[in-house]
Amino acid sequence: MRATVLAALAVLALAACGPARRGPAFGAPRQFTEQEQEGRVLFMRHCNQCHPGGAGGLGPSINNKPLPALAMRTQIRQGVGAMPAFTDEMLNDTQVDAIVAYLNELQEEKD
Amino acid sequence: MRILPSARPLLAACALLLLPGCFHLFAGGGGGSTDFKPPRRVDPADVAVPEGYRVEVVATGLSYPTGVAFDDNGTPHVTESGYSYGEDFAQSRLVRVEPDGRLTEVAKGEHPPWTGVTWHQGAFYVAEGGVQGGGRIVRITPDGRTTPLVSNLPSLGDHHTNGPAVGPDGALYFSVGTATNSGVVGPDNASLGWLKRNPAFHDVPCRDITLAGVNYPSDNALAPNTARVQTGAFVPFGTETKPGQVIKGAMPCGGAVFRLVPGSTAPELVAWGFRNPFGLAFAPNGRLYVTENGHDVRGSRPLFGAADYLWEVEQGAWYGFPDFAGGKPVDQEWFKVPGGEVPKRVLQQPPGTPPQPVAVFGVHSSSNRLDFSRGPDFGHVGEAFVAQFGDQSPDTGETMAPVGYKVVRVDVSNGVIEDFVANKDKGSGGPASRLGKAGLERPIDARFDPSGKALYIVDFGVMLVKAKGVIIPFEKTGVLWRITRAAPEAKP
Numbered sequence: 001m002r003a004t005v006l007a008a009l010a011v012l013a014l015a016a017c018g019p020a021r022r023g024p025a026f027g028a029p030r031q032f033t034e035q036e037q038e039g040r041v042l043f044m045r046h047c048n049q050c051h052p053g054g055a056g057g058l059g060p061s062i063n064n065k066p067l068p069a070l071a072m073r074t075q076i077r078q079g080v081g082a083m084p085a086f087t088d089e090m091l092n093d094t095q096v097d098a099i100v101a102y103l104n105e106l107q108e109e110k111d
Numbered sequence: 112m113r114i115l116p117s118a119r120p121l122l123a124a125c126a127l128l129l130l131p132g133c134f135h136l137f138a139g140g141g142g143g144s145t146d147f148k149p150p151r152r153v154d155p156a157d158v159a160v161p162e163g164y165r166v167e168v169v170a171t172g173l174s175y176p177t178g179v180a181f182d183d184n185g186t187p188h189v190t191e192s193g194y195s196y197g198e199d200f201a202q203s204r205l206v207r208v209e210p211d212g213r214l215t216e217v218a219k220g221e222h223p224p225w226t227g228v229t230w231h232q233g234a235f236y237v238a239e240g241g242v243q244g245g246g247r248i249v250r251i252t253p254d255g256r257t258t259p260l261v262s263n264l265p266s267l268g269d270h271h272t273n274g275p276a277v278g279p280d281g282a283l284y285f286s287v288g289t290a291t292n293s294g295v296v297g298p299d300n301a302s303l304g305w306l307k308r309n310p311a312f313h314d315v316p317c318r319d320i321t322l323a324g325v326n327y328p329s330d331n332a333l334a335p336n337t338a339r340v341q342t343g344a345f346v347p348f349g350t351e352t353k354p355g356q357v358i359k360g361a362m363p364c365g366g367a368v369f370r371l372v373p374g375s376t377a378p379e380l381v382a383w384g385f386r387n388p389f390g391l392a393f394a395p396n397g398r399l400y401v402t403e404n405g406h407d408v409r410g411s412r413p414l415f416g417a418a419d420y421l422w423e424v425e426q427g428a429w430y431g432f433p434d435f436a437g438g439k440p441v442d443q444e445w446f447k448v449p450g451g452e453v454p455k456r457v458l459q460q461p462p463g464t465p466p467q468p469v470a471v472f473g474v475h476s477s478s479n480r481l482d483f484s485r486g487p488d489f490g491h492v493g494e495a496f497v498a499q500f501g502d503q504s505p506d507t508g509e510t511m512a513p514v515g516y517k518v519v520r521v522d523v524s525n526g527v528i529e530d531f532v533a534n535k536d537k538g539s540g541g542p543a544s545r546l547g548k549a550g551l552e553r554p555i556d557a558r559f560d561p562s563g564k565a566l567y568i569v570d571f572g573v574m575l576v577k578a579k580g581v582i583i584p585f586e587k588t589g590v591l592w593r594i595t596r597a598a599p600e601a602k603p
Contacts, residue, residue, distance in 0.1 A: 028162070040527060041525050041526065041527060044470065044471060044525075044526045044527050044528055045471060045526055048418075048471050048472070048473065048528060049416070049418035049437075049471050049472070049473060049474050050416065050473075050474060052472070052473035052476065052514060052528075053528070053529075053530060055512065055539065055540070056140070056510075056511050056512030056539050057473045057474060057475075057476075057510055057511065057512055057514040058416060058473070058474040058475065058508075058510050058511065058514070059511060060137065060511055060512075061512065061539070081449075082415075082416075082449045084444050084445050
């Protein structure tokens with residue numbers, strides 16, 4: 001059991017500390033679903049300062065992490081390292097889901 | 112799940128990264144921490160713009176350029192600062208950019224840094240930053256005659272007199288930044304140079320404020336190898352404050368936006384409580400927008416994670432300095448330096464409720480001068496185009512990757528920010544000097560020409576940040592770029 005927890009933590013740690021990548025490549029404008037667009041607006045208000053455009057900045061790049069949605073939600077709710085936790089009062093579950101949907105869209109390369 | 116015994120120490124080490132966070136391990140990725148040997152190479156082929164747009168070089172060899180404005184003929188004129196961080200003083204100038212890219216001096220002057228310029232009814236109006244001599248707003252005719260309109264603005268510290276911009280009311284709007292990073296004069300201000308020139312200087316509030324009596328210890332930068340000193344907010348270095356102490360408001364003050372109506376030399380307060388309101392621009396709907404450079408991780412009262420912000424300016428509002436950043440109070444985990452303590456508020460009562468920002472830019476992006484698109488031929492009408500100078504890590508605080516070094520556009524209706532002009536790169540981006548390419552270095556102004564068809568980008572040039580307090584700028588490396596929309600291909 002301990003080994004499983006350890007492995008999960010290690011994966012999270014590596015995911016948090018991966019190499020930085022710039023924002024979406026210049027190219028055809030992306031089309032967002034309604035949920036992704038809501039997540040995009042929320043991302044800009046709550047996440048963009050440390051991960052501008054999803055790329056690295058104060059924090060690591062998060063547009064190149066093939067993390068499952070559950071891990072992203074956990075990271076947002078619990079915080080990681082210097083990243084603070086987002087409470088229910090700051091973002092409700094629907095809003096977190098929207099941000100995760102937006103991040104998943106960002107991870108798709110579009111040139 | 113079975114883990115090999117030999118892998119367990121590695122997994123444990125990785126897991127431990129979660130406890131202090133990986134920030135300390137992976138920081139040091141700022142864009143200015145590189146090497147550079149002049150001359151600067153310049154090539155539009157290294158600059159990425161959205162499909163359908165093209166980028167050109169208009170002029171090179173500028174020394175610390177900061178702003179661009181256009182006369183009635185559409186001829187671009189550029190301010191050369193005369194100063195750069197690193198305490199490098201040069202000549203402040205206004206230069207005309209000839210069609211072949213040659214630079215012709217129109218006027219020169221004192222009170223560096225010259226931080227920006229605008230054109231209005233037959234004359235240029237220049238913001239003289241005033242790290243020496245205090246800030247001024249001057250009027251310069253095309254033949255170079257210079258007349259000060261406002262003088263002795265409190266700009267002797269970290270941040271300067273900025274702007275100007277002409278409002279739909281015909282008044283001249285400008286701003287004055289704060290003296291310090293977060294309200295307390297500290298040893299960081301000695302390394303920036305000004306504390307030794309002006310030992311009694313400090314932040315000046317626009318209205319009466321009541322202090323909480325919070326003081327910060329530091330080495331005595333004015334008398335090395337002596338006892339440590341305590342310094343409070345809004346007072347000179349080495350001066351303590353008490354709970355309930357009132358600091359009288361004064362005009363002109365710091366961290367504020369002012370307006371100057373035609374014919375007057377007495378600035379009127381528009382809004383206050385900004386840290387460094389650097390860029391001012393009016394949207395097509397006549398509303399004033401301001402970019403603010405957020406707090407740094409430096410000095411006696413460092414703040415972590417404070418972004419740069421875009422504000423819509425409300426008459427009479429207080430925007431939060433030094434106890435709020437982006438509308439959030441600073442006494443919370445969000446602004447705690449890793450390994451440090453949660454910051455304390457220095458004001459007993461905030462003098463207002465800060466508004467919420469329109470947009471939130473990357474921490475340390477140094478989001479500076481801006482303009483709004485008005486031309487359907489260019490596109491994105493009503494959106495703000497913001498020049499991002501780029502991080503000054505580690506001097507302002509560590510980052511994990513370069514931040515800024517590009518021009519972004521902002522949909523002010525929802526705060527969504529998109530890259531518009533940046534260096535071509537598969538990695539983290541950054542200035543051309545770091546990438547080994549010939550594209551953008553440090554964009555500081557983005558301004559549309561009178562036709563609205565061309566976006567001009569003022570690129571300050573190469574400024575390295577080798578360590579805390581070690582900033583190395585390079586004269587004659589500034590560039591003026593132009594972005595236009597390519598004509599659509601004719602369909603058969």
